Amino acid sequence: MTEASGGWRAEVGAHVVFEAVTWQIVALVGQAVRLVAEDGTTASVLAAHLCADPGFRVVRDDARPEVPQWGLFEGIDAAARERALAWQRHIREIEYGLPAGPGSPGAPRPQFDPERYSLAERERAKAEELAALGWAKASVPTVRRMRARYRDGGLWGLVDGRKRRPTRATGRADERVVAAVLEAVRRQRGRSRGTRKGLRTLTGQILDDAHGAGRVKVPPSRRSTGW
Incomplete structure (x- = not known):
């Protein structure tokens, strides 16, 4: 969870109204909240900016399951x-x-x-x-x-x-790990001294921020995959 202004805690799976659009929270990375609208549009905003929107509110829809894959x-x-x-x-x-x-x-x-x-x-x-x-x-x-x-x-x-069987380069990899790896790669882009170990460490930090410490683990290193 991410603490937002006014004491509200952003949680993955919650539905919120932001800029007059209803969104679902799909990931939390530090203080950033990643959103997806029902038409597939995505956005990433700071939690404080999200709550500062005049029309912001949490949509109560407790009968629904957690965020989809x-x-x-x-x-x-x-x-x-x-x-x-x-x-x-x-x-x-x-x-x-x-x-x-x-x-x-x-x-x-x-x-x-x-x-x-x-x-x-x-x-x-x-x-x-x-x-x-x-x-x-x-x-x-x-x-x-x-x-x-x-x-x-x-x-x-x-x-x-x-x-339901899409062809993906990531195969059966955990979608949460894949998203964290992509985010880590994005953050390291442009750094001349990035290392594989550093990428793994950053991926673990992103997973902890998004899902809670230790809840989603980085897979063990495998030489055959280079990861």
């Missing part, structure tokens, strides 16, 4: 990402009346207003809407199944199972 999500093809993000917006509209989720600005469309219609009625309205838009196999059971998948697996749970 964003590195994996980015590794799938664009069509699968867009489909999952579209499902996320539709599911949020069913459950909260607003595609951006609870606490977001705007008013619900009449057929998805929780104050006027039951959850079952909103599911049926969404299935009818998706069918009219040409979505294949759009039905109430499909909508309910996707809601369950989102509740269990977050955004990653909405990805078509056939698309």
Whole structure:
């Protein structure tokens, strides 16, 4: 966690509103907070700057699981990402009346207003809407199944199972370690005396800052990989 102004602690997985956009916190590096919006846009800001935004607030959505495996999500093809993000917006509209989720600005469309219609009625309205838009196999059971998948697996749970095996140069490496290595490389860029040992040490520090001391460890050195 990162201590921010006003006593609020930034936590990975939390949803916040910053510059009128709802973001999810995906990493903490020192005092920097890394954010991702539902459309895939990313940002990195200082915690103090985040909280200083006049429209800043924490979005309460305790029913959702922790932050998705964003590195994996980015590794799938664009069509699968867009489909999952579209499902996320539709599911949020069913459950909260607003595609951006609870606490977001705007008013619900009449057929998805929780104050006027039951959850079952909103599911049926969404299935009818998706069918009219040409979505294949759009039905109430499909909508309910996707809601369950989102509740269990977050955004990653909405990805078509056939698309969940992206080809990545990092193979089966822990996404958190990969992100930390990339950040360490970025920080060392331009330094003429950077060493492999120094890179490993810096990677470990970044992991400790982002996830807590010792919670995510740097893999043991392997000569065959050069790491």
